[in-house]
Amino acid sequence: MLYLQDIVIVRPAKTEDEYGNERDDWGDAATRIHVAGVNVQPQGGSTEDTDDRQVTVTGWRLFTPRGMDLDLRETDRIEAWGTTMQVAGKVARWPAPGGGVHHVEADLQEVA
Numbered sequence: 001m002l003y004l005q006d007i008v009i010v011r012p013a014k015t016e017d018e019y020g021n022e023r024d025d026w027g028d029a030a031t032r033i034h035v036a037g038v039n040v041q042p043q044g045g046s047t048e049d050t051d052d053r054q055v056t057v058t059g060w061r062l063f064t065p066r067g068m069d070l071d072l073r074e075t076d077r078i079e080a081w082g083t084t085m086q087v088a089g090k091v092a093r094w095p096a097p098g099g100g101v102h103h104v105e106a107d108l109q110e111v112a
Contacts, residue, residue, distance in 0.1 A: 011030060
């Protein structure tokens with residue numbers, strides 16, 4: 001019953017700016033990968049920064065069910081429930097006994 005959520009992995013396209021530097025393009029050229037059957041839960045609460053502007057950072061944790069690998073990179077974003085979250089750090093692929101991936105975990109951050 002835990003793995004009933006759907007997400008979209010958003011992977012940026014690579015483009016060059018006017019100086020020839022590579023940059024991420026999160027617009028229409030970005031790759032969108034629909035994934036069903038994962039679990040995203042709150043983690044660590046929220047923090048606020050009011051020094052320069054009002055910013056709230058909320059932590060989330062993504063889990064896949066046993067046996068499900070996920071094409072998720074630390075440079076990707078996740079869309080779910082009308083919000084966008086950034087992958088925070090490395091994606092953990094836990095090994096299964098006998099080989100393969102047991103499950104995947106990733107920390108996410110929503111900045112609003």
